[in-house]
Every structure is written in structure tokens, then in C-alpha cells.
Amino acid sequence: MVLNPVLGKLVSKRVVLASASPRRQEILTNVGLRFEVVPSWFKETLEKSSFAAPYEYAVETAKQKALEVANRMHVKHLRTPDVVIGADTIVTVDEQILEKPVDKQDAYRMLSRLNGKEHSVFTGVAIIHCSSKDNQLETEVTDFYEETKVKFSDLSEELLWEYIHSGEPMDKAGGYGIQALGGMLVEYVHGDFLNVVGFPLNHFCKKLAELYYPPPKHNVQHKKYDSIPSVDTFENLSDGESESSDFTEHKGASKLDSSGMCSSGAICNSENNSSIKTGFTVPLENQNGVSESAAKLPSKILELMDGFRASKAMFVASKLKMFDHLKDKGPLKAVDIANEVGTSVCGTERLLDACAALGLLEKTPQGYSNTDSANTYLTSDGECSLHGYIIHSNDHIWPLFTNLESAVKEGSRQNHRAFGKKAEDLFKDYYHSQEVKQRFMAAMHSIAQLTARDVATAFDLSRFKSACDLGGCTGALAHELGQIYPNLKVTVFDLPEVIANTSYFQPPGQNTAPVTFISGDFFKDDLPEADLYILSRILHDWPDEKIHVLLSKISAVCKPGSALLVAEIVLDEQKTHPPRAVLQSLSMTEGKQRSGSEYKQLLEKYGFTNVQIKITGNLLDAVLCFKKNLSP
Ligand SMILES: Cc1cn([C@H]2C[C@H](O)[C@@H](COP(=O)(O)OP(=O)(O)OP(=O)(O)O)O2)c(=O)[nH]c1=O
Numbered sequence: 001m002v003l004n005p006v007l008g009k010l011v012s013k014r015v016v017l018a019s020a021s022p023r024r025q026e027i028l029t030n031v032g033l034r035f036e037v038v039p040s041w042f043k044e045t046l047e048k049s050s051f052a053a054p055y056e057y058a059v060e061t062a063k064q065k066a067l068e069v070a071n072r073m074h075v076k077h078l079r080t081p082d083v084v085i086g087a088d089t090i091v092t093v094d095e096q097i098l099e100k101p102v103d104k105q106d107a108y109r110m111l112s113r114l115n116g117k118e119h120s121v122f123t124g125v126a127i128i129h130c131s132s133k134d135n136q137l138e139t140e141v142t143d144f145y146e147e148t149k150v151k152f153s154d155l156s157e158e159l160l161w162e163y164i165h166s167g168e169p170m171d172k173a174g175g176y177g178i179q180a181l182g183g184m185l186v187e188y189v190h191g192d193f194l195n196v197v198g199f200p201l202n203h204f205c206k207k208l209a210e211l212y213y214p215p216p217k218h219n220v221q222h223k224k225y226d227s228i229p230s231v232d233t234f235e236n237l238s239d240g241e242s243e244s245s246d247f248t249e250h251k252g253a254s255k256l257d258s259s260g261m262c263s264s265g266a267i268c269n270s271e272n273n274s275s276i277k278t279g280f281t282v283p284l285e286n287q288n289g290v291s292e293s294a295a296k297l298p299s300k301i302l303e304l305m306d307g308f309r310a311s312k313a314m315f316v317a318s319k320l321k322m323f324d325h326l327k328d329k330g331p332l333k334a335v336d337i338a339n340e341v342g343t344s345v346c347g348t349e350r351l352l353d354a355c356a357a358l359g360l361l362e363k364t365p366q367g368y369s370n371t372d373s374a375n376t377y378l379t380s381d382g383e384c385s386l387h388g389y390i391i392h393s394n395d396h397i398w399p400l401f402t403n404l405e406s407a408v409k410e411g412s413r414q415n416h417r418a419f420g421k422k423a424e425d426l427f428k429d430y431y432h433s434q435e436v437k438q439r440f441m442a443a444m445h446s447i448a449q450l451t452a453r454d455v456a457t458a459f460d461l462s463r464f465k466s467a468c469d470l471g472g473c474t475g476a477l478a479h480e481l482g483q484i485y486p487n488l489k490v491t492v493f494d495l496p497e498v499i500a501n502t503s504y505f506q507p508p509g510q511n512t513a514p515v516t517f518i519s520g521d522f523f524k525d526d527l528p529e530a531d532l533y534i535l536s537r538i539l540h541d542w543p544d545e546k547i548h549v550l551l552s553k554i555s556a557v558c559k560p561g562s563a564l565l566v567a568e569i570v571l572d573e574q575k576t577h578p579p580r581a582v583l584q585s586l587s588m589t590e591g592k593q594r595s596g597s598e599y600k601q602l603l604e605k606y607g608f609t610n611v612q613i614k615i616t617g618n619l620l621d622a623v624l625c626f627k628k629n630l631s632p
Pocket residue numbers: 018019020021022023024039040044065087088089090091100121171172173174176177178179182196197198
């Protein structure tokens with residue numbers, strides 16, 4: 001798919017859409033972009049008269065919306081995003097800016113002004129690349145706008161009021177929605193239709209192309225200075241062709257040279273570029289004007305080369321519970337931590353420095369202390385602790401990955417090489433060793449806690465009265481469902497040895513809705529009755545024969561109208577995104593990761609219909625489907 005290289009650049013980044021507009025969310029979701037939605041709290045109250053042109057107002061508002069979210073996420077939630085996207089749509093007629101109407105009279109005033117005339121719709125967009133240095137947020141703003149001309153027919157008063165009473169105008173700039181009933185008012189549109197709906201997708205992709213795929217420097221002298229992106233079409237972009245651009249990518253940085261110019265020679269963001277970073281590598285020219293690749297920095301490859309060191313440093317610091325010690329007692333010197341943990345002073349110092357370099361710890365003359373992220377995610381009792389999963393990754397997944405070469409050669413999981421045992425024997429360990437069992441459950445619990453809200457809210461499940469989470473382990477998702485849907489009776493169905501160990505993981509306090517735990521084997525035993533069944537992170541692990549047994553059973557107990565909710569990472573149709581899922585496949589379980597169409601096909605095969613897929617942009621996506629009504 002030709003667009004992949006452009007949007008693909010955002011895949012590994014934490015992207016946030018700073019907008020409550022459902023249209024913007026839909027436009028970006030439809031092209032496969034994964035993002036979080038954090039609506040901006042910025043009040044759209046900039047003084048309009050202070051802007052020379054209406055689009056400047058829209059661009060500035062978009063920028064302020066995005067900056068507010070970037071700052072808030074950095075300060076309050078301590079989750080600095082990589083990219084924040086903000087947008088603002090306005091309608092202008094007779095040099096007046098129209099935003100969203102405040103009431104029906106206001107809508108009437110707006111629509112009357114547009115009646116029978118041509119007007120402009122401007123959307124300002126800001127793309128903010130964020131990074132955190134010494135706990136300070138650093139931002140680089142790229143912004144642009146798009147104009148579309150729209151002409152309304154001559155409309156009667158009656159029609160205008162009928163339209164206003166439909167309620168549609170209220171949350172829309174200019175008081176109309178071209179994508180729905182408002183489309184009937186419109187005689188013609190000149191320009192990008194999606195721009196009117198709230199997001200100029202085409203220009204956005206061109207901007208990304210300009211940022212991530214700057215053309216070679218030798219174009220510089222001859223290129224006209226304008227604000228039009230230097231890459232006009234995407235057709236010529238493919239990952240193969242863009243190899244050199246990959247090598248010149250710098251995290252969170254637009255491609256500007258030290259003069260503030262795009263390497264294309266276009267003045268980057270002549271529309272308004274609020275920060276300019278210097279020192280980017282641009283291809284050098286030799287005396288013949290031919291660009292050389294001497295200065296290219298393969299940052300992506302260097303990052304991958306070192307990635308395993310970074311993972312292991314975090315794993316070992318977690319395993320030695322250094323983050324736990326620092327949470328209780330920090331700041332501490334390396335020698336104190338070494339004494340507490342029983343490690344060498346020099347080794348501990350190196351490990352702590354590595355963690356500081358990775359942004360997990362802060363180092364001051366008083367010693368080392370946890371960053372807020374470390375407190376939240378890396379301590380074993382942190383609010384959203386990932387400790388269990390990290391230990392599982394260190395003890396179980398790491399040894400498997402060190403045998404990846406054999407796994408690829410043989411096409412099978414490498415338990416025998418990694419642990420000196422066959423898969424069946426390892427499974428016996430799981431049965432017999434309390435420690436192994438608890439470690440595994442803690443791993444599942446930490447991931448389930450982190451993903452539960454996304455899964456529980458991916459669809460409106462309020463119509464269901466009872467739900468059964470098959471393989472629901474510690475009940476983390478079940479509790480979240482109970483919180484969100486207080487009338488839902490939730491049951492967790494899992495193996496007896498799992499159910500016997502769930503008490504340790506139950507949330508404290510009486511305020512949570514009760515969850516019922518029932519033990520059984522979902523491949524063999526009768527399933528509890530429910531009108532919503534849930535399979536969260538189950539299907540990707542099992543081979544087709546087992547999935548056949550499981551889905552046949554669920555389908556058989558599901559009454560028509562009952563539903564099945566599947567939570568998995570849904571691959572794109574090319575099966576190369578998101579990378580997390582693709583890399584997980586390398587564990588070589590007998591199961592596999594699937595794309596949206598593969599899930600649809602699979603579920604339809606077992607009598608489910610109306611398959612809906614929600615890409616959450618986070619760790620797990622969700623698929624909801626309904627048991628078909630029996631044919632009459
Ligand atoms: C003209 C027009 C606007 N719109 C919408 C797009 C925007 O959502 C809205 C303009 O308001 P905005 O202030 O741009 O956006 P918003 O309030 O919906 O969301 P946020 O501020 O959180 O980003 O009008 C349509 O949906 N159809 C149309 O035809």
C-alpha cells in the first residue's frame with residue numbers, strides 16, 4: 001500500500017489526537033493510524049481581530065489545542081507522547097469567522113449568512129513532535145492549513161429551520177455537517193472534502209512525507225520557495241525506495257537544516273514553525289553536485305542494535321527490585337542500593353547509570369531516584385505495575401529469543417534449548433511450581449490491568465446482562481467490566497489451578513462489583529451461561545484445531561443475539577503492523593496473530609455475524625460479533 005511508508009513512520013510512535021471530534025478520529029482511524037484520543041481543554045477564545053487572515057486563527061488555535069494536551073500529558077500523567085495532532089476548523093464568509101453555533105438562533109444566523117453563497121472552510125492543523133529532556137517538555141511544531149470552497153444553494157427559511165431542528169448543526173463549524181444532512185444544502189465543493197469534515201488528510205500525509213522523507217539536497221537551489229510540500233504525491237514512496245530516508249530519520253525531529261530550511265529548500269512551515277532544531281544530517285553534496293550518503297546516520301538501525309541491551313538493563317533492575325528500593329527510600333547512592341540488594345557496587349553503579357540514561361531513573365548529586373513512570377510501571381506494587389510481565393519477559397521470553405536463530409531454522413518453539421525441557425514438561429512445571437504459576441499469573445495480570453479499560457470500552461456493552469471471560473485469569477478485565485457496566489454480572493472461567501490462586505490479585509476494598517470465579521477447562525468442560533463471551537489474548541496462542549474446538553463450543557452455547565468479544569492485537573492487512581504483534585509471533589507458539597479480515601473470516605465460520613473491529617491504538621484491539629439468528 002503506497003501510503004504505508006508515510007503513515008508507517010508514525011507506527012512506532014505514541015501518537016495522540018488532541019481532538020474530541022468524532023469525524024477526525026474516524027478519518028484517521030480509517031487510514032489505519034493508531035493513536036490515543038485526548039481532547040484538548042484549550043478554550044477557543046483567541047482574539048480573532050489580532051490575526052491578519054482567518055486561516056492564521058485556525059492554525060494558532062490548532063497549535064494551542066495540541067500544545068495544551070502535550071503539556072498536560074507530560075506534567076500530569078507523565079506520559080510524554082511522541083506526536084500530538086491538533087486541528088481547528090472554521091468557516092469564513094464575508095471576512096467573518098464562523099465557529100460552532102452556541103444555540104439554534106446562532107445556527108440560524110450562520111446558515112442564513114451562508115445561504116446561496118460561496119464560502120471557505122479552513123482547517124488548521126498542528127503536528128507536534130515532543131520529547132522530554134531533564135523532565136522538561138521539548139516540542140517542535142509543524143503546522144499548515146487547507147482551504148476548501150463550498151457553495152450553498154438558495155435555501156428556504158423552512159428548510160433551514162428543519163435542518164436546525166435536526167440537531168446536526170450544533171457541534172459543527174458554520175452550523176452544518178457536509179457529511180450528513182448538511183450535504184443536501186451544498187451545490188458544489190472545490191477542494192478537499194475531508195477538510196470540510198474537519199481533517200485535511202491529503203495535506204497531512206504530504207506534510208508527514210515532507211517531514212520524514214525530505215528529498216535529496218541537490219534539489220535545493222532550484223526549488224521554488226513555497227509552503228507546498230516538497231513531496232507532491234505518495235505514489236513514488238515505498239519502503240524500498242525510501243531506504244535512505246529511513247537512515248536519516250531522527251526521533252521526533254523534523255528535517256530542518258541549521259538555517260531553518262527544509263532540506264528541499266522549501267521554508268519549512270512558512271505558515272508557522274514555532275521551533276527549529278539544528279544539527280540534522282542532510283546529504284552532503286560533492287563538487288559535482290551529487291549527493292553523498294557519508295553523513296547519513298542509521299539511527300534506526302543503531303537503536304535496534306542496542307535495543308537488547310536496554311531491555312536487559314530494565315529487566316535486571318526490575319528483577320533485583322531496584323525500583324522498589326528507590327520508591328521507598330530514594331534518592332539513594334549506588335553503594336546503598338548495592339548493600340540493600342546484595343550486588344557489587346561497580347556493577348550496580350553501571351546498571352543505575354544505564355537506567356538513568358534510558359530515562360527510567362533520575363540522577364542528582366544526592367543519588368538516584370525513580371522517575372514517575374518507574375514508580376507507576378516498574379515497581380512491583382505500582383499503580384499500573386508491569387513488573388510481573390517484565391519478570392516473565394526476562395525469565396521466559398528472553399531465553400526463547402536467544403534461540404531465535406534455531407527457532408527460525410526449525411520453525412518451532414525452542415523450549416528444549418532454552419529450558420532443557422519439552423513444552424509438555426514445562427507445562428507440568430506450571431502445574432507443580434507455585435512460583436512459576438504465580439509469576440505467569442502476575443505477568444498476565446499486569447498486562448490485563450493495563451489493557452482492561454481499552455477492551456471494556458471499545459464497544460458499548462451496556463445491552464448485555466451477563467458476561468463470561470473465558471481464560472480470564474485473575475479477573476482484571478472482569479473487574480473493569482464490572483466498574484464500567486454496574487448491571488453486568490461477570491464470571492471468570494479458568495483452569496482450577498488458576499482460580500485457586502486468584503485471591504492475591506483481587507482489588508482491595510468493597511467498592512468493586514463482585515466477580516464470580518468458576519473453574520473449568522474451556523476445551524473440555526461446559527461453559528457457564530452468558531450473553532457475552534470474552535476471549536482476551538487467547539486465540540493468538542492456540543493452533544487451529546484447538547481454536548476449532550473452542551469456537552465451536554462457544555457458538556453452540558451462544559443464543560442468537562448473544563455476542564463474543566475478542567481482544568487481541570489486530571494486524572493490518574499486510575500483517576506487518578503493529579510491530580509488537582509481529583515480534584510476538586517470533587515466540588513461535590503454535591498459534592498466530594491475525595489481521596482484521598482474518599478474524600472476521602474466522603468468526604463468521606463459526607456462525608457469528610456483524611463482526612466489528614475497533615483498533616484502539618493501544619496494546620489490545622477489540623472485535624465484537626453476534627451469534628446469527630437461526631434461519632426461519
Ligand atoms: C463545516 C463542517 C464542520 N464539521 C465539524 C468538524 C469539527 O469537528 C467541527 C469544528 O469544530 P472544531 O473546534 O474544529 O473541533 P471540535 O470542537 O469538534 O473538536 P476539538 O476542538 O476537540 O478538536 O465542525 C463537520 O463535521 N462537517 C462540516 O461540514
